[in-house]
């Protein structure tokens with residue numbers, strides 16, 4: 306079968322003949338491109354896999370005649386077929402496209418698990434609101450009744466955040482006057498530090514990602530003094546440590562999707578053979594929503 310093989314750090318993403326997977330195998334119709342895949346290709350991911358490696362851990366496709374979305378057992382998603390972990394296979398809602406199916410699990414759970422764990426979230430600031438996690442977070446926070454602010458780097462991206470449901474959109478350097486119960490932050494770096502003083506008493510900032518740079522540790526004294534919390538979130542570890550909780554939340558999300566309350570944003574699709582262009586789009590910071598590969 307054909308697969309996109311990464312042979313060395315920084316190497317090309319070329320379509321090659323690759324061995325057939327075994328076990329529970331999904332016929333891939335769409336493979337999600339996660340920011341982590343870009344980090345792996347560049348050698349910057351904290352848990353680097355051994356190379357050569359087929360990127361991609363999130364797919365939608367067909368399994369025994371069923372339309373499913375799934376996480377793979379360990380990469381392999383940028384391919385015509387992939388072995389998936391049977392514990393993490395979910396039936397797609399009838400109206401969902403495969404592309405949307407590949408844009409769903411990681412982004413929505415990353416926003417939903419923290420949002421459903423935080424008691425007070427009447428106002429929410431979502432950073433990188435046009436991105437994969439950000440666009441999911443806006444939809445979910447709105448659905449839970451919050452007033453939602455979102456940031457993004459360009460007018461075009463801010464418009465996307467608005468279309469996803471944000472009540473108010475801002476640039477990253479236009480947030481200092483905001484006061485919110487929750488900040489959902491996939492950006493990290495200076496944006497994380499600048500967001501801490503925006504928290505209302507008993508407010509929470511959720512540290513999700515570091516697309517703009519690693520976090521500067523906040524002072525615990527400062528957090529105590531301000532009645533503020535930092536909520537660290539890492540879905541990969543939660544899948545291993547609390548699988549029942551994640552499954553419950555995933556089932557709730559699938560119900561919401563089935564009812565039409567949420568709808569994953571697919572910003573661009575590329576043929577599998579053009580995986581390098583998909584990565585280039587993300588690295589140039591020009592994508593919105595989720596980028597998806599189609600075999």
Ligand SMILES: NC(=O)c1ccc[n+]([C@@H]2O[C@H](COP(=O)([O-])OP(=O)(O)OC[C@H]3O[C@@H](n4cnc5c(N)ncnc54)[C@H](OP(=O)(O)O)[C@@H]3O)[C@@H](O)[C@H]2O)c1
Nearest residue numbers: 340433436437438457458491513514515516517538539540
């Ligand atoms: N903790 C977890 O379990 C978990 C799960 C999923 C994803 N993540 C992480 O969350 C982050 C977002 O993931 P995603 O897949 O949803 O990506 P994404 O949002 O689609 O893309 C990254 C976003 O970061 C923003 N950004 C801000 N500063 C940037 C910079 N200096 N360079 C590049 N982009 C910058 C960009 O929006 P603007 O141009 O508008 O700034 C862009 O939309 C990643 O760090 C990812 O690894 C973590």
